[in-house]
Amino acid sequence: MSAKDHLVIFDTTLRDGEQSPGATMNKAEKLRIAKALEKLRVDVIEAGFAIASEGDFEAVKSIAETIKESTVCSLARAVDVDIDRAAEAIRPAERGRIHTFIATSPIHMQYKLMLSPDEVIEQAVRAVKRARSHVDDVEFSCEDAGRSELDFLCRIIEAAIDAGARTINIPDTVGYAIPEQFGETIRQIIHRVPNADKAIFSVHCHNDLGLAVSNSLAAVMNGARQVECTINGLGERAGNASLEEIVMAVRTRQDLFDVETRIDAQHIVPASRLVSTITGFPVQPNKAIVGANAFAHESGIHQDGVIKHRETYEIMRAQDVGWHTNSLVMGKHSGRNAFRTRLKELGIEFETESELNEAFSRFKALADLKHEIFDEDLQAIASDTLQSEEDARFSLVCMKVCSETGVVPRASLTLLMDGREHKVEGEGSGPVDATFRAIESLVDSGCNLQLYSVNAITSGTDAQGEVTVRLERGGRIVNGVGADTDIVIASAKAYIEALNQISRGGVRQHPQAADV
């Protein structure tokens, strides 16, 4: 048995991560991510905000039905309707948690809630008791704790613990804290709250000043035993603390930390890729742990050192976090069983045989174009297949693009819209522009293109390009992702996927909105 404390890893990719503009995920996508998180052995999965919409409720419920090894949690504002809905969504879970919160900073209490501090305490206590009437595992958060008064925090936390909260979360909601000061705040709270020994203290840091991970680690050094974080640091505005950075910092610097996590780090890179593919948020190459360059040595001096003795320039081993140097997995002659097995190893399982068949034929088509198929290719194939199985209003049948020096690029596409085929054409400043114009000549979506980006999924000129298209309409932002060895076709797929998401519509409540 280790003498070290257990650090609870609470992943909120599916809730706070989804609050990143455009990172909306559907139920099937959330379930895939939840399974990857379970494989990673995260302790708690915050599966969503059940009251936000029917879709969010269903997603939390299906995660609660499926996940066995992690606690499944739903967020709820400190009001009865939210708490009851959260309880209903997590009911099927083997281990369920309700996470309720209310703002505690003077600015939020005065301008957002329009409540006095005493009224806020009263509401918090009522909420915790109501949540406890449904489940034993209740977490209470003091929203905007980073800008709250220490005395008031201590008062409300003591009351919440008395009311039955088992985890007390101190969020730096607006990313205002500085490590030394935040660590000291946590130390003071734990020291001053008389019943602090009856709860686990948690932190939830945002990255507005680029300090989310540092602040979380400072808190751990001062007694926090749960960290709330997200894969790739996804999250509202500049994001949340990144799970992979927290976990690897604690593991790599065991000389400094009195805690251990139970994360299976080998699944970090696959989980990072999955989240990136599903949300369309690429991982920057120099991102710690999961960026393409995180373990690449460019300079001759570094390369020479690493060859002589790896630890001269490497503090972690790439393979320990799931990077495989030779991740060539399959080729043209690989069979259906090998394909299914490899997908399973990557955490991808299709619900129906027809999905598997469709993915397998995409794999065969890709293997004809590109002889080496990597894990990343398989992940893109799976995402494409699962996207196309959903209630898609639009889809691409075929397309042709002419691009020639001195001639205006032209695109002709055949599209399916509401089950009927349409032929469309367009001209533009380049082949992608011509393609988007051709699609819009039929759809006339009224969307603004906010982002268009292309990333090579693997290396080499025969690699698949993964295109992300971000569209905005009436304040709603969606991302569409498409992959193909032809980047113009990938662009068309991504644009069409974004249009499908726009057409699915749906209004969701934001958990931190004022109108409770």
Ligand code: KIV
């Ligand atoms: O940032 C925040 O304060 C939150 C809470 C709802 C925990 O996300």
Ligand code: ZN
């Ligand atoms: Zn947050």
